Amino acid sequence: MIKNHKAQSETVGFVLIIIIVAVIMMIFLWFLFIGKPADIYTSADMSDLLTASMLYTTNCSTTFLPEYKSGRDLVRECYTNSGELCLDGRTVCQALNETIEETIRKVLDVSDVSVYKAFRVNISYYEKNSPNPKEEFFSTGQGSFANCTARYGGYDPINQPPGYIEIRLQVCKSRKEI
Amino acid sequence: MHIQEMAFMLVAVIFLFVLVGLFVVAIIFSNIRVEADKIAMDKTLSAIKNLANSPEFYCVGSKPNCVDSDKAMALISNKNYQKFWPFSRLEILKSSAFKKKESEMILCTMQNYPNCDRILIYKKNINNKVSTSSYIGLCRNELEKNYNYQKCEIAKLIAETELIETKT
Numbered sequence: 001m002i003k004n005h006k007a008q009s010e011t012v013g014f015v016l017i018i019i020i021v022a023v024i025m026m027i028f029l030w031f032l033f034i035g036k037p038a039d040i041y042t043s044a045d046m047s048d049l050l051t052a053s054m055l056y057t058t059n060c061s062t063t064f065l066p067e068y069k070s071g072r073d074l075v076r077e078c079y080t081n082s083g084e085l086c087l088d089g090r091t092v093c094q095a096l097n098e099t100i101e102e103t104i105r106k107v108l109d110v111s112d113v114s115v116y117k118a119f120r121v122n123i124s125y126y127e128k129n130s131p132n133p134k135e136e137f138f139s140t141g142q143g144s145f146a147n148c149t150a151r152y153g154g155y156d157p158i159n160q161p162p163g164y165i166e167i168r169l170q171v172c173k174s175r176k177e178i
Numbered sequence: 179m180h181i182q183e184m185a186f187m188l189v190a191v192i193f194l195f196v197l198v199g200l201f202v203v204a205i206i207f208s209n210i211r212v213e214a215d216k217i218a219m220d221k222t223l224s225a226i227k228n229l230a231n232s233p234e235f236y237c238v239g240s241k242p243n244c245v246d247s248d249k250a251m252a253l254i255s256n257k258n259y260q261k262f263w264p265f266s267r268l269e270i271l272k273s274s275a276f277k278k279k280e281s282e283m284i285l286c287t288m289q290n291y292p293n294c295d296r297i298l299i300y301k302k303n304i305n306n307k308v309s310t311s312s313y314i315g316l317c318r319n320e321l322e323k324n325y326n327y328q329k330c331e332i333a334k335l336i337a338e339t340e341l342i343e344t345k346t
Contacts, residue, residue, distance in 0.1 A: 011186050018190040025197045029204065048227070048313040051243045055315030055330045066322035070330065103332055107276060108315070 043171075046154030050169045053103035056154055060086035060095035072158060079091025079125055079137055081164055097140050108171065110142055118172040127163045134163065148172035167177050226312040226337050237317045238328065244315040245270065245335060248296050251286065259300065266304045267338035270297040270316060273331050291320055291337070301338075309338040 031147070054072040061068050062077070062084055069086075074096040079082055084092045100121050102148040108116045120141035124133035145151070150173045229235065230245050234253065237244035250270055253259055275283045275295035286294035316333035319326055 006182075011183055012192060016185065018194060021194060022197055025201055029201065044224070044227075045313065048243055049332070052313045052315040052332045055244055055317065056332055057317075057327075057329045064326055066320075066325065066327050070331075107273065107308055107332055109277070111317060 001146050020070075022048045041155055043152040045058070046152050046171060048154070048170050049104065050156040050167055050168060051109060053100065053107075054167070056099060058095055058099045059092065060088070060092065060099075062086055062092070069095070071096070071103070074099060075123060075138075075158060075165060075167060076160060078123075079160065082137070093138060096138065100140055104169065105142060110171075112143070112174075115174055116171050117148070117174040118145050120145070120170045122168045122170075124168075125163055125165050127162065142170075143172065145170075145172045145177060149174065196247045220293045226310060226335055227336065228316050229268075230312065230335055234259070236272075237315070237330075241315065241317075243313075244317055244330070245333070247292065247297065247316050247333075250299060250316075251288070251291055253299050254286075254297070257300075260302065263337075264339065265337040266307055266340045267301040267309070267336070268299040269301070269336050270299070270314075271295065271334040271336060272297075272316060273333060276334070302340075303340075304340050305338055309336055311336040 006102060054070065054075065056066050056071045058071060059068060060074065060076060069092070074092050077091040078096050082091065082093050086092065086095050090098075100147065104110075104119055104121065108114075110116045110119050118141065121139065122136055123138040124136040126132075127134050152171045152173065154169045156167045158167070204268045206346075227243065231240075231245055235245045235249055237246045247270070271283075272295050278295060283295040284290065284293075286297045311334045314333050315330045317328050317330040320329040
């Protein structure tokens, strides 16, 4: 009888250990697939889009027509002289905001019902050899980054002695595949 | 009683192995598939990026990822380049074409350029193919108020490659 009771206790103990291991595994799996935020992938496609949008000829000129600024020129001027005006009265930073709207939002077709549901552009100035931004001087975006299946990021650096300006684009891919 | 204990033990061990197996399979599949897709994408994209920076396409001032659309137009009727690049189709879609169906796009010719959507440089008739694309800056010289300047827009460079089937 004592031997039988001992065997029963051992079995119960063993089953308990198995249950504990199983629960730990389940928690691990939950974190692996559901619990953690979406991965951020550095995408060559997004970096190319960003580079192309910096080449884009805007409708802002600060000197005479038709010497229009490129997206890259506007980024530089928004950092060095944010109060400078285009000939039509907008500030260079407003013109930059409209350019990003015109290029990235339209090209990616960002909306709640499309593949890309949100995007964010952050532009910062970095000191040379410093990993941390000295100053974030511009940011814009659209949509919410909640429930992204994946986040894609691209960046484009602009030389601005003594440091550099870095433009970062982050895009949220929706769960819906269209 | 020993048989009962053994049975419990066996069930528990199998359960444990199944869980560990599931865990390992989940990790392997989630990582390998993502990595494989990423490597394949990067490889094909770098091929197109090299193309955009080649002398046949690059813009004045050698801007990175920039294609001179006047140069691209000049390549349309040049059949020598069909053998020069390892692509079965090469074309540029202007931003005006992004939301249009292929049938609605206006093909660029010397007569309608630059008021068109699609610069088809060449196309070979091949059945088994895969296409890749990359965003580029598409620039051309524009004249306004007797002043010549470079006007750039966003476009997509699309390259199609023939898939080589393995014969068994």
